Amino acid sequence: MESNRTHKKIRMHDGIVGTLYLISVVLGFMVNIQWLYLAGAVAFLQIVSPLTKFCPVYFILNKFMPDTEPIQDGKRS
Structure with a gap:
């Protein structure tokens, strides 16, 4: 069974990614439409990460929560 801290790590990941999407949309609406490229990059990483088994956000969270x-x-199947 996964630990409570592992669930916390998953929720933190979801919060960080969701915040990046929200910031991108708000900045795209209020500042410059090119900020939507940030949302595109985050979406691309979310699509590719199950295939490569590497996620930059989880990489950082794994370092902060050893x-x-x-x-x-990249090591787990």
Whole structure:
């Protein structure tokens, strides 16, 4: 069974990615439409990460939370 801290790591990942999407849309609407490229890049990484087993956000969270099970660190199947 996964630990509570692992669930917290997953929720943090979802919060970070969701915040990036929201920031991109708000900046695209208020500043410059080219900010939507940020949302496109995040979406691309979310599509590619299950195939490559590497996610930059999980890479950082794995470093900050070493006492939890690594998620998408490129080593797990």
